[in-house]
Amino acid sequence: MNKRLVLTASLALVAAFFFGAAWAHAWQGTQTQAAQKQVGAGDVPPAENRGDLRQQTFEIVWRTVKEKHFDPAMGGVDWDRAHETYAPRVAAVKSDRELYPLLQEMLGLLRQSHFNIIPPESLTPDDQNEPSGGGVGIDLRLVGGAAMITRVEPDSSASRAGLRPGFLIKQVGDRPVEEIIAAFAKSAERAEIKNIHMTRSVLAATGGEPGAPVKIVYMDDKNRPRETTLTREKLKGELSPRFGNFPPQYTEFETKRIANGAGYIGYIRFNIFTSPVIEKLKAAISGFGDADGMIFDLRGNPGGIGGIATAIAGRICDEQGSLGVMKMRSSELKFAFFPQENRYAGPVAVLIDGMSASTSEVFSGGVQEIGRAVIVGERSAGAALPSYIQKLPTGALFQFAVADFKTPKGVLIEGRGVIPDIEARYDRASLLAGRDAQLEAAVKQIRKSRGKAPLK
Numbered sequence: 001m002n003k004r005l006v007l008t009a010s011l012a013l014v015a016a017f018f019f020g021a022a023w024a025h026a027w028q029g030t031q032t033q034a035a036q037k038q039v040g041a042g043d044v045p046p047a048e049n050r051g052d053l054r055q056q057t058f059e060i061v062w063r064t065v066k067e068k069h070f071d072p073a074m075g076g077v078d079w080d081r082a083h084e085t086y087a088p089r090v091a092a093v094k095s096d097r098e099l100y101p102l103l104q105e106m107l108g109l110l111r112q113s114h115f116n117i118i119p120p121e122s123l124t125p126d127d128q129n130e131p132s133g134g135g136v137g138i139d140l141r142l143v144g145g146a147a148m149i150t151r152v153e154p155d156s157s158a159s160r161a162g163l164r165p166g167f168l169i170k171q172v173g174d175r176p177v178e179e180i181i182a183a184f185a186k187s188a189e190r191a192e193i194k195n196i197h198m199t200r201s202v203l204a205a206t207g208g209e210p211g212a213p214v215k216i217v218y219m220d221d222k223n224r225p226r227e228t229t230l231t232r233e234k235l236k237g238e239l240s241p242r243f244g245n246f247p248p249q250y251t252e253f254e255t256k257r258i259a260n261g262a263g264y265i266g267y268i269r270f271n272i273f274t275s276p277v278i279e280k281l282k283a284a285i286s287g288f289g290d291a292d293g294m295i296f297d298l299r300g301n302p303g304g305i306g307g308i309a310t311a312i313a314g315r316i317c318d319e320q321g322s323l324g325v326m327k328m329r330s331s332e333l334k335f336a337f338f339p340q341e342n343r344y345a346g347p348v349a350v351l352i353d354g355m356s357a358s359t360s361e362v363f364s365g366g367v368q369e370i371g372r373a374v375i376v377g378e379r380s381a382g383a384a385l386p387s388y389i390q391k392l393p394t395g396a397l398f399q400f401a402v403a404d405f406k407t408p409k410g411v412l413i414e415g416r417g418v419i420p421d422i423e424a425r426y427d428r429a430s431l432l433a434g435r436d437a438q439l440e441a442a443v444k445q446i447r448k449s450r451g452k453a454p455l456k
Contacts (some may be wrong), residue, residue, distance in 0.1 A: 065107070066079055069401070070328050070404055075111070077111075097119075113401070113414065117399075118396060133208070134232035135206060136214065142181070147202045149168075149431075150431065171216070184197050192415075193383060195381075210233055215227065216228050253277055260443075264292065266293070273305050273309070286342040293349065293450070297439070302357045302358060310323060313372075314337045315342070315344060322337070322408055324365065324406055328403040349443075350367065352375060358384055382416050422441055
């Protein structure tokens with residue numbers, strides 16, 4: 001098959017190779033603006049017909065899974081029984097707000113990733129150039145039940161207020177963190193997927209309309225309770241173009257040179273696989289051609305356009321190969337890559353954690369198995385199912401998996417994740433000291449590889 005056709009097929013089929021996204025942030029962070037943020041609101045029938053519309057939406061979601069799930073047996077889930085259980089509950093709801101969690105609950109019975117309902121209020125209106133969501137400039141992880149700050153954006157509201165990595169967030173607004181994450185306690189979803197939902201729910205609570213204040217109660221470096229009020233600010237980064245029903249996403253891209261004796265190690269971090277990163281990746285990899293090593297930081301990256309993973313592989317591999325295979329009900333597609341110009345031949349490390357999902361797992365799992373990179377960090381989410389996104393009658397979007405994905409050696413990533421070659425966990429003491437223990441472990445691996453023949 002023509003190389004261009006292979007890549008085009010990959011881009012089209014896995015446009016939604018993506019789990020746990022910015023829309024999850026917006027869903028809970030912009031609830032008060034729901035009425036003003038309806039996607040395609042002009043296409044939605046009057047309020048008196050909403051009951052029929054909700055019933056249609058339920059039937060579409062149920063039947064789509066029934067007809068298009070890559071496993072006709074659905075992993076042993078009695079999907080007809082699910083219809084009998086949830087149809088009367090859907091008939092009883094009084095609003096779309098009640099409908100969407102109910103549909104998500106039903107999809108949770110599958111215990112698989114990439115089955116999501118994305119409410120209209122979390123999306124970018126078609127007639128609006130940019131979403132209005134904002135944040136305070138932090139990233140966090142749930143560690144031992146605590147919401148620990150892992151990164152603070154320079155010159156952000158959080159940074160100016162003195163928040164630092166290692167601080168523990170206890171309350172957002174009037175809601176304790178325990179209350180925010182409690183909604184997922186009874187979910188039938190896997191623990192790893194629950195963790196993604198819970199983490200993003202806490203982040204979502206910190207977000208909202210730019211300019212709006214939000215109270216944060218936290219524990220500082222000496223475990224003293226503190227309170228501050230932060231001002232939400234417009235999200236940083238470049239807004240990606242809409243890709244079919246895949247909504248625009250704020251895309252962050254960061255590169256830097258890490259000192260390594262007389263040389264340096266190239267570092268690349270991006271928060272999502274969207275089209276704006278393609279040219280930036282090409283330029284960064286070419287610019288690091290003389291580096292002692294290269295680190296791709298995919299921690300927290302939920303995935304995105306699957307074809308970008310093969311594009312990166314083509315710039316760090318000398319031989320044609322595959323990152324794995326996606327298998328649908330009646331066909332399959334290889335994630336083939338082909339060597340490109342200005343390839344990087346030195347040691348490569350990839351950083352992942354429990355919030356790395358989808359395309360992040362396709363890339364890291366693939367380059368690990370072909371021996372091209374060492375994987376450092378924590379086991380990834382195990383959420384790697386190719387999916388489509390379609391619009392529902394109520395205006396919400398429905399993401400549903402259409403295939404499974406296996407690595408080059410036939411390992412199913414879904415439910416397992418990518419297991420690091422070198423395990424390195426988030427360390428509060430290191431974060432409080434201004435150090436990144438996981439990044440340090442990746443740098444150590446690069447240094448150990450110096451002088452060795454590059455891997456294929």
